[in-house]
Amino acid sequence: MGTDPNLTVSLDHDIAELGATFRGSVSRAPVDGQTNDQTLGKVRAVRIALNYATSGRGDVDSKSYAMVEFPVDEYGLVSAEFALTVPADSPISYDGGLIRVGWFIEARTDRQLATDDKLSIDVLVIPHNGSGYYDRPHPIHA
């Protein structure tokens, strides 16, 4: 799986409390004036999802939330805004002894008969009332 050099994702904020929303925009530029049908591995859509995955000593637990899909035009162009809400009952970003929980927003370029490209941006999910207190995963050691 590679990266799509024409795909750009930007976020308003990269920190959100549980139950809050990550907002941002996604854009995909056309390839040198070619129509999408002329491009090798025709782009069908761009998908954005909010995910978490554990790392550390234990086997990986992961989950994907709130996927949104944007169809592309005839030149493979996308320009859209998105909002992904963090479920209130999901885990927070955590950096412990045996367990780490990392959150990321992943954009995938869905290609026909070709491997999808992806772009991943790390984000921070913090406890309720944690705004202004956290600038890294829980716990913040003194």
Place this chain on the structure above:
Amino acid sequence: MLGLVIAGALLFGAFVAALAGAVFFTIILFLITLAVSGFVIPRALEARAWHAAELHLPQSPLSLGSVTAAEFVRRSKKSTKFGHPAQVHTQLRCVESVTYTVGTDTRTDTESMFEKRRTVDGGFTAGTFTATLPIQIPVERGAPTMDLGHNEITWEFEIKGSGRTLPKRRITFTLTVQPVLAVPESLPQDAQDA
């Protein structure tokens, strides 16, 4: 009661095996009997004299940084007058637990991320022991309760009686800590330093 029946049956089996001359089998059955008895007998004796332990929390679930006082209650089944002073030892722990696969084996590792021990005085009133136990959830160690499948975080509150009257057996209560930060401005400094 069932445990005592099992222990009795095991002891009878060991006796029969000894009569039959099966030395190895006798030793194995005798050791199993000892282990079962060691587990069952203290609980059986405790259940004859005491009702189940109770822990009353003014708020549940708890939050990160919350400071509260739980009431521990142990009611005696006997009408004995208790004049002896009594204390309980408490231990609050946050434990990470992970499972992972090595080949065809599934292994589990645990690590304590936070521990706080206290000794608290209590008192008897009409055969009931009560103690007010402080519980302080730190902001800067441990984490909210979670169970993701292979990765789990739990909070345990362990209580053990001290003195001549209270049972000595450790009792463990599981606490739930939600992913909510107690309002930062209201957090006492020692809650953050705990």
